[in-house]
Amino acid sequence: MKIRIIALIVMSMAIQSLMAQKYVTKTGRIRFYSDTPMEKIEGVNQQVNSAFDLATGQMVFKVLMKSFGFEKALMQEHFNENYAESDKFPNAIFKGTVAGLQSIDFLKDGKHNVEVGGDLTIHGVTQKVKTTATLESRGGKIIGHAVFNVNPKDYGINIPTAVVKQIAETIEVTVDATYDKMN
Numbered sequence: 122m123k124i125r126i127i128a129l130i131v132m133s134m135a136i137q138s139l140m141a142q143k144y145v146t147k148t149g150r151i152r153f154y155s156d157t158p159m160e161k162i163e164g165v166n167q168q169v170n171s172a173f174d175l176a177t178g179q180m181v182f183k184v185l186m187k188s189f190g191f192e193k194a195l196m197q198e199h200f201n202e203n204y205a206e207s208d209k210f211p212n213a214i215f216k217g218t219v220a221g222l223q224s225i226d227f228l229k230d231g232k233h234n235v236e237v238g239g240d241l242t243i244h245g246v247t248q249k250v251k252t253t254a255t256l257e258s259r260g261g262k263i264i265g266h267a268v269f270n271v272n273p274k275d276y277g278i279n280i281p282t283a284v285v286k287q288i289a290e291t292i293e294v295t296v297d298a299t300y301d302k303m304n
Contacts, residue, residue: 142175144263144300151184151296153271155289162196162288164189171298173263178222180237182215182296204278205244213243219256232257237267243276254296263300268293 149169155162168188173180186207191197201207217239225233238251254267270291273280280288 143303144173144175145303146171146298146300149182149296149298151182151189151294153189154293154295156293157287157289160287162191164191164196164200166190169296169298171300172303173219173265173298173300175222175227175263178218178220180215180217180219180239182213182298184213186211186213204273204280210244213241215239215241215250217250219254225256225258227258227263230258230260241271243271244278246276248275261302265296265298265300267296269296270294 147170148167149171151166151169153164166184166189169182169184171180171182186205187201189197189200189205191200217237220236220238222235225235233256235254235256236251237254238249240247241250250269250271252267252269254265257264257266271294272291273288274290
């Protein structure tokens with residue numbers, strides 16, 4: 122009987138330990154920016170879901186394409202209907218890993234540079250991406266920041282000839298997420 126109780130306590134502690142290493146957010150922020158001499162286009166999405174597992178380094182993002190907001194309503198309409206085809210491809214998804222976590226003590230506040238790599242799926246097309254990111258431990262939270270570039274052509278997004286000079290060939294993507302421990 123004592124062995125069962127001890128085993129149950131050990132298993133309970135192990136499960137809590139594993140859970141304590143998983144972090145989530147539903148309020149991540151992704152911004153993309155296109156800059157040409159003809160026009161600047163910025164889309165911002167502040168409803169980004171993400172999970173991050175400190176034990177394995179696995180990181181997942183899911184982004185609802187229709188949640189990107191724009192300065193002009195017409196830009197948002199064109200983005201969703203003509204480029205992202207948001208009804209047909211409602212989400213962008215990143216599945217990857219953060220390298221080098223073993224050397225980071227997330228129990229102590231501090232900022233750390235890391236490498237993030239994985240598969241980014243946009244518009245139904247998956248491509249490998251890799252970038253440097255910053256992970257900061259602060260007050261029991263993990264704050265992530267990364268900037269990388271995406272070429273719409275790589276994801277099967279066709280830019281009509283009439284507007285090709287208004288949209289940059291390479292789009293800058295900025296990702297910010299504040300993760301809380303998963304309960």
